[in-house]
Amino acid sequence: MTTDPNAAGAEPARRAPAGAAVLREDVTEAIRAAVFAELAAVGYARMSIEGIARRAGVGKTAVYRRWKSKLHLVLDLVSAVAAQGLPAPATGSLYGDVRALIEVLARALRHPVASQVIPDLLVEAVRNPELAEAVRTVLLDPRHGIAAGLVRDAVARGDLPEGTDADRVLELVAGPLYWRLVVVRTEPAEGYDTHMDDLAKAAVAALSG
Incomplete structure (x- = not known):
């Protein structure tokens, strides 16, 4: 038996709004x-x-x-990757938070998009102010926010003095990681955990000193 779509109680079929493009x-x-x-x-x-x-x-x-331009297209994709795997460290200690931050950043820098695309974007950003601002918003600001939260918690615990600069945390941690994983593209074949521990200890000592 054929059901009349206009019969009482029947749900009318939903149609896409006129003129709306359906993106596959x-x-x-x-x-x-x-x-x-x-x-x-x-x-x-x-x-x-x-x-x-x-x-x-x-x-x-x-x-x-x-996407209206290649800039918006690239930044949309990079921001999607950058947003993955960036939990704020909350271990209860300065060393634990710094060590967790190192792991988070290292995981992000190993992503193929990061290792292949981000260096190229940073070079182009030097010549393109619009790209530089977009890269700062998409890539740098979220990481600064995580570092700022780390510092805020450490100050509240008394592990760091008031006025500690969150950017200094990133300089001490992200700089060596970026150099090794993106520029030189090498990782210690053995003793990875020891290497990460040493980096965390050095960063904590520099921040606390």
Whole structure:
């Protein structure tokens, strides 16, 4: 028996709003994958919407429906990666929090997007003020917020003096990690935990001194 959709009590079929574009998730994912591949292959400066669309197997319109420029596209993807795995350390001790922060940053820097894309973005940011501001907002501000929370907790416990600069925490911790994992691209073959412990102890000693 055929059911009359207009019969009393029947739920009317829901329709998409007129003029609303339905964005297919598989196309969106194909574009994201193409962006990572293009960045790794040609870098941010030479990357183009045309190249991304060609690699993704879609038209340029499909890209522009989702992002208005390559800057917004790249920053959207990088921010999604940067937001992953960034819990605020809360171990109850300065050493424990610094050690946890090291692990969080190391995990983020090992991500293929970070190791391949972020160095290129930082170079381009020197020449592009809009990109520099966006990178600061997307990548640096969240990490500064975590370091500021670490310092705030340490000051409340009496582990650090009032006025301790959160940026100094990042300089002591993120600098060596970035150099080893992104620039030199090496990790200690053995004694990884000892290496991380030594870095944490050195940072705590510098902050407390």
